[in-house]
Amino acid sequence: METLTQRLTGRGWRMTAQRRVIARVFxxxxxxxxxxxxxxxxxxxxxxxxxISRATVYNTLGEMVDAGEVLAVNVGDRVTRYDPNVAKTHHHLVCEVCSSIFDVQAEVLPSANTADVAAIAPGFVIESADVIFRGRCACCR
Incomplete structure (x- = not known):
């Protein structure tokens, strides 16, 4: 699997020292x-x-999200988390106790059937869906 640094370099991003460090964090x-x-x-x-400054980190994360190389994940706690896993469509499992977030591939836990949504809202075109499952992780049960 390609690293975030490799993906950004491959798309021709100018890899400043700041961008390189942020990508390497992931x-x-x-x-x-x-x-x-x-x-x-x-x-x-x-x-x-x-x-490195706070503004540089926020701006670079925003650029990475806009480029589709990082996902901005909001799970309802008003804090955006950044997810470098953009290779496959996936959902998120959120532990209500420890706030850990886990990825689960869409094929394993399918989201709402898009045909059902189309029946409820005729003419609506679905472009994406964010599915968050909430519960307790194995450590918090």
Missing amino acids: DAAGAEHIHLTADDVLERAVAVLPE
């Missing part, structure tokens, strides 16, 4: 899939590049 997770807040990204980026 790359460092490796097999562990993460959903970081902007403050999480800032904290990890400052450890590598102390002069």
